[in-house]
Amino acid sequence: MKPNQLIIPPKPGILLEIQALMQQQDVDLVKITRLIKQDVALYAVLLSSVNSPWLGLRQEVTSVETAISLMGLERVLGLLQAVIIRSCFKESPLLESFWDTASEVAGICQSLAAKYTSIKVDDAYSVGMMHNAGIPIMLLNFENYDAF
Numbered sequence: 001m002k003p004n005q006l007i008i009p010p011k012p013g014i015l016l017e018i019q020a021l022m023q024q025q026d027v028d029l030v031k032i033t034r035l036i037k038q039d040v041a042l043y044a045v046l047l048s049s050v051n052s053p054w055l056g057l058r059q060e061v062t063s064v065e066t067a068i069s070l071m072g073l074e075r076v077l078g079l080l081q082a083v084i085i086r087s088c089f090k091e092s093p094l095l096e097s098f099w100d101t102a103s104e105v106a107g108i109c110q111s112l113a114a115k116y117t118s119i120k121v122d123d124a125y126s127v128g129m130m131h132n133a134g135i136p137i138m139l140l141n142f143e144n145y146d147a148f
Helices: 012-022 029-036 040-050 064-071 073-086 093-116 121-130 134-141
Strands: none
Touching: 012 029, 012 073, 029 040, 029 064, 029 073, 040 064, 040 073, 040 121, 064 073, 093 121
């Protein structure tokens, strides 16, 4: 890993599900979208890719569905395959807790924004999904962080 490179590891179970879906004759885009929205790493990779300068979009994309439609299925599947290949990391009980709560908090933020504020629901979902993104980064970069 490069010294300044920050990597959030994806949840292994979700990667396995996506890999199985990608191997099917007819790829179920709805299921893949649902799985991406449950994982901080995949969510972040997809949105950072669609919002990168090489795509040249005028407005920032904040929803997974829009990102997939703009990038196209082939490019998204290639991106997911790259994430699957590079996802080797040490296990930690804190990572399991991190993965379990990220999508729950994102859903709560989305619901609250829709009901009580004028904040865009996709923005609220993003904030909720990324709220603890530093935990896996710290776990991967500092040996005794889980004891801290």
